[in-house]
Amino acid sequence: MLLLAVGAGAAAVLIFSSFRPAARPGRVTGLTGATPEAGAEGAREAMYYDKLEDGLVQCRLCFRECAIPEGRSGYCRVRKNEDGRLVSLVYGAPSAVHIDPVEKEPQHHFLPGTDILCLGTVGCNFKCRHCHNWHLSQSSPGDLRVYDLPPGKVVELARERGVPTISFTYNDPIVFYEYVYDIARLAREKGVRILWHSNGAINPAPLRELLKYTDAVTIDLKGFSERAYRNSDAELKPVLRTLKIIREEGVWLEIVNLVIPTINDDPDEIRRMSRWIVENLGPDVPLHFSRFFPNYRLTHLAPTPVSTLEKAYRIAREEGVRYVTLGNLPGHEKNSTFCSGCGERIIHRVHFQVLANHIEAGGCNFCGHKIAGVWE
Amino acid sequence: MKNRSLLFYLLIALLASLLAARLFRRASGPEGRDAARFGKAGEEQYRLGEVLVDLESGEAVFPAEVRANADEVRFLANLRGYLWLDEESALVSPARLLDLQQALALLDWEFWEEYRLSLLEGRPVPDGGFTLRLSWEENGEIRDEAVGWSGRENPAELIFLGSPYFDEFVLGASPADCRACPLFPLEKEAIDRLQSRSGLASSFTVPEGALPPPGTAVTVTILGR
Numbered sequence: 001m002l003l004l005a006v007g008a009g010a011a012a013v014l015i016f017s018s019f020r021p022a023a024r025p026g027r028v029t030g031l032t033g034a035t036p037e038a039g040a041e042g043a044r045e046a047m048y049y050d051k052l053e054d055g056l057v058q059c060r061l062c063f064r065e066c067a068i069p070e071g072r073s074g075y076c077r078v079r080k081n082e083d084g085r086l087v088s089l090v091y092g093a094p095s096a097v098h099i100d101p102v103e104k105e106p107q108h109h110f111l112p113g114t115d116i117l118c119l120g121t122v123g124c125n126f127k128c129r130h131c132h133n134w135h136l137s138q139s140s141p142g143d144l145r146v147y148d149l150p151p152g153k154v155v156e157l158a159r160e161r162g163v164p165t166i167s168f169t170y171n172d173p174i175v176f177y178e179y180v181y182d183i184a185r186l187a188r189e190k191g192v193r194i195l196w197h198s199n200g201a202i203n204p205a206p207l208r209e210l211l212k213y214t215d216a217v218t219i220d221l222k223g224f225s226e227r228a229y230r231n232s233d234a235e236l237k238p239v240l241r242t243l244k245i246i247r248e249e250g251v252w253l254e255i256v257n258l259v260i261p262t263i264n265d266d267p268d269e270i271r272r273m274s275r276w277i278v279e280n281l282g283p284d285v286p287l288h289f290s291r292f293f294p295n296y297r298l299t300h301l302a303p304t305p306v307s308t309l310e311k312a313y314r315i316a317r318e319e320g321v322r323y324v325t326l327g328n329l330p331g332h333e334k335n336s337t338f339c340s341g342c343g344e345r346i347i348h349r350v351h352f353q354v355l356a357n358h359i360e361a362g363g364c365n366f367c368g369h370k371i372a373g374v375w376e
Numbered sequence: 377m378k379n380r381s382l383l384f385y386l387l388i389a390l391l392a393s394l395l396a397a398r399l400f401r402r403a404s405g406p407e408g409r410d411a412a413r414f415g416k417a418g419e420e421q422y423r424l425g426e427v428l429v430d431l432e433s434g435e436a437v438f439p440a441e442v443r444a445n446a447d448e449v450r451f452l453a454n455l456r457g458y459l460w461l462d463e464e465s466a467l468v469s470p471a472r473l474l475d476l477q478q479a480l481a482l483l484d485w486e487f488w489e490e491y492r493l494s495l496l497e498g499r500p501v502p503d504g505g506f507t508l509r510l511s512w513e514e515n516g517e518i519r520d521e522a523v524g525w526s527g528r529e530n531p532a533e534l535i536f537l538g539s540p541y542f543d544e545f546v547l548g549a550s551p552a553d554c555r556a557c558p559l560f561p562l563e564k565e566a567i568d569r570l571q572s573r574s575g576l577a578s579s580f581t582v583p584e585g586a587l588p589p590p591g592t593a594v595t596v597t598i599l600g601r
Contacts, residue, residue, distance in 0.1 A: 293540065294496075303496070306489065331481025331488055350482045355415055355422050 078123035109373025120170025184213035223264030224273035274319035284372035291328035341369025426471035434600030505601035
């Protein structure tokens, strides 16, 4: 009888939880354990660094490899030399926590129509003059309020909200690598997927280690010349290396290119970029051209003309990229994905919203053509 | 022996109920919920939350309720987003402004593009050939009226359709979500200035009898070219 009582109790709990109305995705602020707090503890010893002479440490995480004197932080402002140890100042302390559609990353071939739990901290290893999240990326620890969210709570929050994927985005996740890594390992155990959106300027060893626990990556390819990368005070080569490694490791990859007038909108540059993608990564890596709107330090530039984006689309298709979309241009036909076999619209989108999905078991509903991606 | 059989059958029943409960949970997951609120609603119809778009007839339809039918107002209707504008509108809608924006972009992306650029460049907002209709139940019959009060016909002037400067913050499209924050006077003033009307006047009085009493449910239809 005791067994029966316990069993009935368990069934009641399970049934009750099953019938509980599904929570509506939305703002996370105010949830238990996700309350913004000023100055939450965020220091934790960093991974990937060397101790040098005279108390110097050298960060080995990103292409900059900053040598940092005692008491100072690296270029990203969130990795600091404290008594000869490199520490991350933003561990467990995101400044932005949101639930967004996965299309916003953008990821168009990864569980379309689902939600992602997004996290970002302050700091970045780039200084993009067009940055749309500059209030996060160009801030320092202590500038903004943070959430007290250790890795376990993040995974719990995703499960509680029925969100299948955790995404690291807004600022560059490279700079809060340790936090990302710990969440990713835990998420893998709990069946939650991991996605990150990055500028890609990470060194190979930490990249390969993180990819073991990653399901999808969006890389911002900020142009295809060192000149274009100067707008971000950065370099192109490490990004290209990262793109190749992600493909080698078999992790789902999508690329976004924000087309900025006069910075990276030269049709020849777009053609060379598209060709490089097809030759080095294959034709199945989706390429999103995103529209620039005046922001941060580039308010003197006009929004990208629609004709420039449509031209970029045509060039990429001519060079053999199979899946090209246009973003930040709500309602345009090319928000949608078209089958590379029959040309039918297989995912109908307006902005970030999926209106119809004609992919079943990884194939086009109209012609059966296999569509590369992660669909379930 | 009889008790042991009873226990066995009870356990089988328990396992069956557990299995059914798990199956139910899967079926009512986030995908099912989203599919119900967003997506195809007919051959050429799409549902974007509370907004229904019909591409064949070129319409976007959403529900609203009369807040004021005689006052001076700045807008005919305000949707969920810029909450303080409710107090300055004749109709308030439970539909999200974000969804109406996407609906208009779906109907005519070039209009939406022109609307956003006109705000960025400080030009009067275009009408895109759209017109407005209101319908409600009155004395057991449906009353259907075109909106054209004293030359005010442009839906983009009558309904607040958002701001390219502040949507990210106010509508929650940005990580610096400010839906719960009060806007500072300067920002509020900037939004007010954005809505440059062709008739210059910032507000108008709803004509007598043009709207039913406060609290009445109204259907708003934005009709395309």
